[in-house]
Amino acid sequence: QSALTQPASVSGSPGQSITVSCTGTSSDVGGDNHVSWYQQHPGKAPKLMIYEVNNRPSGVSYRFSASKSGNTASLTISGLQAEDEADYYCTSYTSSDTWVFGGGTKLTVL
Amino acid sequence: QVQLVESGGGVVQPGRSLRLSCAAAGFTFSNTAMYWVRQAPGKGLEWVTFISYDGSRKYYADSVKGRFTISRDNSKNTLYLQMNSLRAEDTAVYYCAKDRTHTWSFDYWGQGTLVIVSS
Numbered sequence: 001q002s003a004l005t006q007p008a009s010v011s012g013s014p015g016q017s018i019t020v021s022c023t024g025t026s027s028d029v030g031g032d033n034h035v036s037w038y039q040q041h042p043g044k045a046p047k048l049m050i051y052e053v054n055n056r057p058s059g060v061s062y063r064f065s066a067s068k069s070g071n072t073a074s075l076t077i078s079g080l081q082a083e084d085e086a087d088y089y090c091t092s093y094t095s096s097d098t099w100v101f102g103g104g105t106k107l108t109v110l
Numbered sequence: 111q112v113q114l115v116e117s118g119g120g121v122v123q124p125g126r127s128l129r130l131s132c133a134a135a136g137f138t139f140s141n142t143a144m145y146w147v148r149q150a151p152g153k154g155l156e157w158v159t160f161i162s163y164d165g166s167r168k169y170y171a172d173s174v175k176g177r178f179t180i181s182r183d184n185s186k187n188t189l190y191l192q193m194n195s196l197r198a199e200d201t202a203v204y205y206c207a208k209d210r211t212h213t214w215s216f217d218y219w220g221q222g223t224l225v226i227v228s229s
Contacts, residue, residue, distance in 0.1 A: 003154075089155050091155075
């Protein structure tokens with residue numbers, strides 16, 4: 001159950017776009033479409049932002065989008081806003097009936 | 111609205127046991143798979159365990175297999191995590207989360223309960 005690989009940090013200026021990558025294996029990210037993304041502000045519980053690779057729950061801004069190619073999933077945030085500064089985690093269901101998270105990416109809005 | 115409220119955390123000595131509870135409201139608990147996810151201080155999220163809507167399927171992370179047991183009481187809308195043989199590395203905030211139906215994603219989370227394993 002090795003963690004998915006995410007960059008430790010990314011940054012961008014207000015209005016810009018950023019992308020967070022999440023790399024796994026054919027047993028998790030590449031295996032099916034059960035990849036999801038979470039936003040976590042300091043001291044708060046995580047919030048679901050994307051499910052099943054590229055679906056946004058009701059209430060999540062259209063500025064958040066995601067995709068997957070092979071064993072790598074990606075989260076893109078467009079039109080960066082100060083409130084987007086947070087930690088972002090990807091996760092995937094695996095072929096072993098387990099779930100694995102990425103190590104998390106700290107987004108800084110400059 | 112959906113509410114998940116964890117309880118039962120605290121300070122416990124290594125080797126001892128603790129049981130966490132998660133009271134659910136605002137959705138049909140008996141039709142919903144549930145999870146426990148933990149986060150060590152200053153660290154990332156770690157999936158701990160899963161239970162199907164009826165309790166017939168349970169899956170565990172290797173780090174807790176054989177020591178932790180997930181269960182549920184659908185008549186009480188409550189999820190449990192029995193933690194035995196606790197280790198220092200089990201120190202974390204433990205969150206319960208509900209499954210966004212059949213998507214294997216965690217769409218609502220509780221506020222978390224802190225477990226500290228220390229002598």
